Amino acid sequence: MAISNQGRRFAKAVFAVAEMMDAEEVFxxxxxxxxxxxxxxxxxxxxxxxxxxxVDDKMKAIKKVLGDQxxxxxxxxxxxxxxxxxxxxxxxxxxxxxQQGRASDLREELTVYSVAELSDSELSEMADKISDHLRKPVxxxxxxxxxxxxxxxxxxxNTLIDGSIARRLEQISSExx
Numbered sequence: 001m002a003i004s005n006q007g008r009r010f011a012k013a014v015f016a017v018a019e020m021m022d023a024e025e026v027f028x029x030x031x032x033x034x035x036x037x038x039x040x041x042x043x044x045x046x047x048x049x050x051x052x053x054x055v056d057d058k059m060k061a062i063k064k065v066l067g068d069q070x071x072x073x074x075x076x077x078x079x080x081x082x083x084x085x086x087x088x089x090x091x092x093x094x095x096x097x098x099q100q101g102r103a104s105d106l107r108e109e110l111t112v113y114s115v116a117e118l119s120d121s122e123l124s125e126m127a128d129k130i131s132d133h134l135r136k137p138v139x140x141x142x143x144x145x146x147x148x149x150x151x152x153x154x155x156x157x158n159t160l161i162d163g164s165i166a167r168r169l170e171q172i173s174s175e176x177x
Contacts, residue, residue, distance in 0.1 A: 011096035035094035048087030
């Protein structure tokens with residue numbers, strides 16, 4: 001069974017909301033768990049598909065059973081899915097969400113090693129410059145390396161760029177010898 005265009009649009013919209021909330025990983029994980037439950041548990045599957053039970057009553061039952069395992073975003077997304085009568089497409093929506101997650105995870109990871117902690121704006125500025133140069137999205141994080149005398153070390157994927165003072169002194173020493 002192919003996912004409807006409406007289901008595909010729904011998945012992309014809720015992924016965008018999760019991304020804005022910086023919660024896409026947890027959201028996808030929990031929504032995928034719902035899809036597994038849908039496939040394995042006949043009663044859950046029928047609860048989502050039936051039109052004899054109101055959306056409110058379905059949500060009360062789901063909150064009672066799964067409320068502590070689902071966040072507000074998952075519950076509201078599930079409610080919206082049911083209100084659009086797309087409950088039967090839950091596994092397909094979850095699959096689209098997983099695909100969206102993998103596609104957005106193509107960001108390069110930049111790790112900046114420095115003597116002192118860098119501010120978020122400094123890390124963001126470095127990520128933006130490297131992102132512009134590579135024409136790929138870059139996510140930056142900072143680590144304080146007390147072994148550095150000064151300068152920075154940058155790790156982008158498997159590449160290490162050593163701009164530390166210790167490395168520069170090593171280079172000067174090797175040139176002199």
